Amino acid sequence: MSRLSVLVRPALATVVCLALVLVLLWLLQRKLIYFPDTAPVPPVGPGGADVTLTTADGLRLGAWLLAPQDTDRRLGVLVANGNGGDRAGRLPLARELAGRGFTVLLFDYRGYGGNPGSPSESGLALDAAAAYRHLADLVGADRVILYGESLGAAVATRLAVEHPPAALVLRSPFAGLAEVAGRHYPFLPVGLLLRDRYPVADLIGRVTAPTLVVYGTADATVPPEQSRTVADRAGGPVTVLAVDGADHNDASLLSGTELIGAIVALAERATSEPED
Helix, strand or coil: HHHHHHHHHHHHHHHHHHHHHHHHHHHHHHCCCCCCCCCCCCCCCCCEEEEEEEECCEEEECCCCCCHHHHHCCCCCEEEECCCCCCHHHHHHHHHHHCCCCCCEEEEECCCCCCCCCCHHHHHHHHHHHHHHHHHHHHHHHEEEEEEEEEHHHHHHHHHHHHCCCEEEEEECCCCCHHHHHHHCCCHHHEEEEEEECCHHHEEEEEECCCEEECCCCCCCCCHHHHHHHCCCCCCCEEEEEEECCCCHHHHHCCCHHHHHHHHHHHHHHHHHHCC
């Protein structure tokens, strides 16, 4: 065997292995992005109603509608979940908001909570649009507040561009999926591999509704500076709530008093401002 062959064959084998890894990542990347609980979700129970949403591409999605308790603000909050679990994990948030007079719609994306289909950026956009239509029909298009959690902040931002809300709440938003993935997988060319992009920082400038950006200062999943970048690029009036010491899934960022209070304050500002 020549010296050249001795050098070339290991190099070729390395290149082939890397190519295979990249191909597998391309094919399986959505397994690294979406972490659904796929089992059906039980009925919502007292204070809520089980509803079914129909997407533009014909999927039927499970959802829960929670009625306002005591005072009715005649405002609806549409909650776009993050990339894990199902709507049951957002029920404490919904109950807190319903207790403060909001109508709240929780829904699961395709592939989550027993729903048919598989998640993707375009698919989640269709799911959110179906949820928006349902809530807007109940409370009026100008009375809908969009709430997005983490990846759901990207879903809510895109929806806000297409259907301007009364207000927008972004909890732990990232600048873009490539940016946040690059922080967790710095050894991979994620910018070239990603099929789903979720460009929040690029879209938020087109949203003129009052916006609240909430993040934890100790977030190890979405770097706090990315949430601040989103706030800096907002196209409308923006309020920032930095929850000191909070990590991505801490209770204070799920349904904490600071979060709920900031949402109530945003809603009151958004609905008290005089129309042009």
